Amino acid sequence: MDITVSPNNPVPLYQQIVQQVRARVLTGELRAGDPLPSMRQLASQLIASVITTKRAYSELEAEGLIVTRAGLGTFVAALDAETVTRLKKEVVMEHLEEGVRVARQLELVDEEISRLFRQALDGSEKRV
């Protein structure tokens, strides 16, 4: 599994793993039933601690993206199209909410925020 982590990224290491595995599952790059490396193999591969990979896997498991079968290993879960869409929306929503939070902190009104989202969507270079 081709993922990388960096301690220089302010996102915690385990979150970096979660984000990358999640993206690969949701885009279908990883398919239902695909095996994942064991927590300790992944730790060794990424040069990350075991507790980091353990935490990432339990998070992914809690989200229903992966399943661990005792004695067999960890695999990508089977997700129906509805769940994939819902999870994709959740991920995007988190980032949009962060944008809203920043905008509110800068005391922008809702109409301005909404206009900015529209601009970002249109790839506009205009600045307010």
Next chain:
Amino acid sequence: MSENVLTLDGVGKSYSGFDLRNVSFVLPRGYIMGLVGPNGAGKTTTIRLIMDLARPDSGRIAVLGQHMAENQIELKRKIGYVPENHEFYSDMTVGWTAQFVGRQYPTWDEARFCELLHRYNVDTRKKIGALSKGTKAKLAMALALAHHPELLILDEPTSGLDPVVRRELLSDLLEFVADGDRSVLFSTHITSDLERVADYITFIVDGRVAASDEREAMLERARASNPAASIEDLLWTYARGGR
């Protein structure tokens, strides 16, 4: 399941001008713990007490569930210990040194040692005195690993090494614990060593344990007030006497 390979309970030691006070922490089997603190904080003293190279004035130390003083030879054979200053004979070759060390361990694995030297690119015919600091550190690591220890105890293993060798060494530590049975305690004053590989961190400041916990848990608590908090920030806070 979470059996501890190292238990320090209220350990104290007084030297003139330096006190180690009430040092307590545990290392569960299968994990890596970093012992971090400023120079002179008590990291080496703690490790020497664990290795029974000095006796504590108070407290209790258990290594692999036993007391070192009662079962020293058998226990030391299960430990790969790399002291801060490698005590090799500089006139002797790498090959001679390996034979000398290997004789002390019934579990010495010559094939494993050769494999490690090959990987580390160390020439067995060279004299110890002719080796660079990085190569000496790699040799010390190979010697410690070649007898298949259950516990690795390393005092400042990365000190003075270039970034490439450091990353290699850290990756070897992860490979060492990969089967879940073996554990590592290593001291360092370089906090970036811990950012990747340490499962647990014990901060030692001024002869005391300022904190000892899972690294991720400590960082998460710190990030509640500073979203970009690093291990270096934590050390700085502890060194300044804060919490």
